[in-house]
Each structure stands twice: as C-alpha cells, then as structure tokens.
Amino acid sequence: MRILIIEDEAKISNALQRALIDKMYSVDIAINGEDGIFYAQTNDYDLIILDILLPDINGMLVCKKIRKSKITTPILMLTALDSVDNKIKGLDEGADDYITKPFDLGELLARVRSLIRRNSDQKTSIIEIGELFMDTSERKVRRLDKEIKLSAKEFALLEYFVMHQNKVLTREMISEHVWDMNFDPQSNVIDSFVRFLRQKIDKDFKKPYIHTLRNVGYKFSIYEL
Ligand code: CA
Numbered sequence: 001m002r003i004l005i006i007e008d009e010a011k012i013s014n015a016l017q018r019a020l021i022d023k024m025y026s027v028d029i030a031i032n033g034e035d036g037i038f039y040a041q042t043n044d045y046d047l048i049i050l051d052i053l054l055p056d057i058n059g060m061l062v063c064k065k066i067r068k069s070k071i072t073t074p075i076l077m078l079t080a081l082d083s084v085d086n087k088i089k090g091l092d093e094g095a096d097d098y099i100t101k102p103f104d105l106g107e108l109l110a111r112v113r114s115l116i117r118r119n120s121d122q123k124t125s126i127i128e129i130g131e132l133f134m135d136t137s138e139r140k141v142r143r144l145d146k147e148i149k150l151s152a153k154e155f156a157l158l159e160y161f162v163m164h165q166n167k168v169l170t171r172e173m174i175s176e177h178v179w180d181m182n183f184d185p186q187s188n189v190i191d192s193f194v195r196f197l198r199q200k201i202d203k204d205f206k207k208p209y210i211h212t213l214r215n216v217g218y219k220f221s222i223y224e225l
Contacts, residue, residue, distance in 0.1 A: 006036030033057030067094035074115040130222030161220035170217040
C-alpha cells in the first residue's frame with residue numbers, strides 16, 4: 001500500500017514516514033500543496049495524509065483540488081486547529097477523516113488501516129482466503145497451520161495481492177502500490193519478489209494462489225485460472 005504525506009514540517013513527516021514504513025507501507029512526501037496535488041495526480045496512492053497548514057496552498061484547497069481532478073483516494077487530514085468548523089469544512093471538501101495534532105501514532109495508524117480497508121473489500125485487519133490467514137495489524141501469515149515468515153516487502157506484496165484478489169495486476173500497478181518513487185521500472189525486482197513469495201506461500205501446497213499471466217502480470221486467486 002502506498003501513502004502520500006503532504007506536510008511541510010519535516011519533524012512530523014519524517015516521524016510519520018518512519019512509522020508507516022515500519023508497518024510495510026511505501027511512502028512519498030510532498031512538502032507543499034502544489035507538489036502534493038501534482039503527486040496525487042501522477043501516482044495512484046492508497047491513502048493521502050494531508051496537513052491543513054502548508055506554506056503555499058491551504059490543505060482545504062489542496063483537498064478540494066484533488067477531488068476536482070476525480071481522485072477518490074481516501075484523505076486523512078491533519079489539523080492543529082481543533083475547531084469544529086475546520087473539521088466540518090475538511091469533511092465537506094472531500095476528506096474522509098481527520099486527526100488533531102498532536103496525535104497519538106497508534107491512533108493514526110489505526111485510522112490509516114481503517115481508511116485503506118474502507119476502500120477495499122476487506123473490512124477487518126484479519127484476512128482469511130482459502131487456506132491463507134493474514135493478520136495485517138500483527139503482521140502474521142499462515143497457510144493451513146504452517147506459520148509463514150515474510151520480509152517487509154513480501155508482506156506488503158502479499159497484502160496488495162490479497163486486497164485485489166481475482167484481479168489482473170500488472171507490474172506497473174504493483175510497483176505503484178508496493179514500491180515508492182525510487183523504484184526503477186527497468187529492474188526485475190517485482191518478479192524476484194513474487195518468486196520469493198511463491199516459495200513461501202505456494203510451494204509446499206497443492207494449489208497455487210499466485211498465478212502468472214504471460215506478458216501481462218499476475219493474479220492472486222484461490223481458484224484455478
Ligand atoms: Ca504544516
């Protein structure tokens with residue numbers, strides 16, 4: 001899952017970025033509203049964290065402009081202004097949720113998870129599909145009764161697959177959601193990670209869940225293609 005943070009205060013954005021990367025998200029940071037709008041228009045994010053007080057454009061207007069360009073990515077507003085008016089205004093401009101600064105990191109992460117889930121078919125942090133069990137908040141994975149240890153990237157990749165099961169996923173879609181801006185599209189990193197993931201979740205079992213679609217990409221499905 002890939003998240004955009006639009007916030008000029010480096011102390012806050014860096015702390016957020018660290019916490020989110022630790023939870024397996026890919027993160028980009030925009031330090032002003034103009035860049036934020038541009039990033040939101042050029043990349044397909046799963047969530048946008050947007051501060052209201054920015055050096056150029058007010059966050060409310062950033063939100064409005066993002067929504068105007070038909071981007072439906074969930075937006076979580078950060079606000080130091082603990083007034084009812086601002087909250088109402090933010091939600092009216094198309095934000096999905098807000099959190100007041102200073103915020104508790106644990107609460108923010110819970111809201112991030114909930115907003116991302118709201119946008120997918122998955123409604124809780126526990127995912128059970130076929131023989132696969134995944135706890136996205138505790139970072140645990142099992143297939144049947146075998147505990148599976150995944151690296152951070154493998155976990156993020158599996159989560160993306162599972163959240164979009166039965167859909168064709170191109171390498172471009174995978175890189176957009178699981179990697180960040182520093183991803184090199186020429187590399188075969190995605191294929192390598194899919195191979196690692198297969199070794200762990202498919203190899204010792206009867207039915208493969210990760211399917212290759214030649215020249216197209218991949219599909220996660222508990223059914224045969
Ligand atoms: Ca700010």
